[in-house]
Amino acid sequence: MTNIHEYQLNLRQSHLTQDDGGHNQWQEIVTPRVVPAAKLAIIICDMWDKHWSRGASERVEVMAPRMNQVLSAARAKGVQIIHAPSDTMDFYVDAPARQRILAAPAVTPPPPLEHDTPSLPIDASDEGSDTGELQTYKAWSRQHAALEIDQNKDAISDKGQEVYSFLQQRAIEQVLIMGVHTNMCVLNRSFAIKQMVKWGVEIALVRDLTDTMYNPARSPYVSHDEGTRLVVEYIEKFWCPSLLSTDLL
Numbered sequence: 001m002t003n004i005h006e007y008q009l010n011l012r013q014s015h016l017t018q019d020d021g022g023h024n025q026w027q028e029i030v031t032p033r034v035v036p037a038a039k040l041a042i043i044i045c046d047m048w049d050k051h052w053s054r055g056a057s058e059r060v061e062v063m064a065p066r067m068n069q070v071l072s073a074a075r076a077k078g079v080q081i082i083h084a085p086s087d088t089m090d091f092y093v094d095a096p097a098r099q100r101i102l103a104a105p106a107v108t109p110p111p112p113l114e115h116d117t118p119s120l121p122i123d124a125s126d127e128g129s130d131t132g133e134l135q136t137y138k139a140w141s142r143q144h145a146a147l148e149i150d151q152n153k154d155a156i157s158d159k160g161q162e163v164y165s166f167l168q169q170r171a172i173e174q175v176l177i178m179g180v181h182t183n184m185c186v187l188n189r190s191f192a193i194k195q196m197v198k199w200g201v202e203i204a205l206v207r208d209l210t211d212t213m214y215n216p217a218r219s220p221y222v223s224h225d226e227g228t229r230l231v232v233e234y235i236e237k238f239w240c241p242s243l244l245s246t247d248l249l
Contacts, residue, residue, distance in 0.1 A: 005041060005078065007248065009033045009174065011204055011241035012241040014233065021062055026237065033174070038079040040069065041172045042162065042206075044083050045179030048140030053129035057139075059211045060189075062179060064146035067178060067209050070245045075150060079248075080170055082161050084179075084191050086141035086158040092142075101155035112198035118238050121230040122220060128181070128213025130224055153241055160190030164199060174202050176243070178209035182231045185209060193239050207232045207242040 010030050017027045047064060051057045066233065075081050083097065092098040127136055143149070149156070157163050167175065175196060177186060187193050196203040214227035222230070236242050 005037050007077075009035060009176075009204065009243050009247050011243055012207075012236060013241040014237045015027060028236075031241070035174045037074070037082075039171065039173040040074075041082055041167060041170070041175050042074060043175060043177045043191060044071070044081070044143070044147065045189060045192055046083055046084065046086050046181070047144045047179045048088070048096075049142050049144050050139045052135070052139045053127075053131060053133050053213070054213065055131035056180065056213065057144060060144060063205045063209060063211065064106045064144045066245070068147050070178075070206075070209065070248050072148065072177045074248050075153060076228070080172060082163060082166070082191075083143055083147070083149055083154060083156045084158050084163070084189070085140070085156075086189060087138065088140060088142050089156070089158055092156045095149070095156060096151040097149055097154040098156040098157040101162050101166045102160070104166040104169040106161070107168040109161070109164050112195075113169045113200060115194070115198055116123065116238070117194075118234075121234050122183060122212070122214050122227045123218040124183055124213050124215070124237050126215055126218060128183070128215055128218075129143050129215075130215045134226055134236050138216065158189070158191065160192075160195050162193040164201070174204070176204050176206055176248075178206040178245075181213040181243075182210045182228060182235070183212050183214065187235070188240070193235065197239055202208075203240050205232065205240060205242040206248075207234055209245050
């Protein structure tokens with residue numbers, strides 16, 4: 001962080017290039033970007049209080065305290081925090097943070113940009129649980145309690161249109177997204193990476209504060225952590241940059 005009002009974000013992305021011999025290769029490029037704290041927003045995706053997969057719940061339990069530390073530090077510097085625990089808006093219906101985003105004047109997003117969607121590098125056709133569950137169900141009712149919500153500053157929404165309007169109202173220049181799961185909701189929710197990219201919003205993934213729904217018994221038959229790394233790498237190649245949470249601390 002260069003001073004109390006600015007962040008230097010080290011945005012990592014991979015580009016397909018050629019070496020000196022004309023062979024195709026992926027080249028990792030890190031681009032520093034200085035963003036005023038007041039022009040930065042963080043979206044927390046689906047960090048629920050409970051998940052139908054025990055393994056997923058266990059990893060959220062480990063991640064949540066560190067995530068809250070990062071969010072608290074960012075909020076104190078003026079970063080806008082947007083909580084997006086999908087399918088739980090009834091729990092927050094009277095919350096000031098929910099009303100704040102609903103009060104933002106509606107802004108119609110631009111026509112979505114064309115964008116290729118290459119196949120993911122992991123097989124999650126079994127829904128990705130590594131602890132044996134076969135049936136999905138709605139196990140969540142709210143966001144994880146370890147993630148504090150400042151009702152005087154934060155916003156709560158699980159709808160892309162609301163989030164987009166709020167970002168425009170606040171003149172946000174850079175959005176960061178953290179939470180779960182990288183190969184599912186973090187990519188595909190209406191407020192998440194694919195939609196924001198198609199709307200022309202500058203978005204980046206916080207790669208050490210995310211997780212993947214992946215079962216190592218499925219292709220490509222690697223560890224869970226390696227499966228997550230492969231999806232992060234996929235996002236860096238085809239969708240948006242990533243950065244480390246240390247950039248926010």
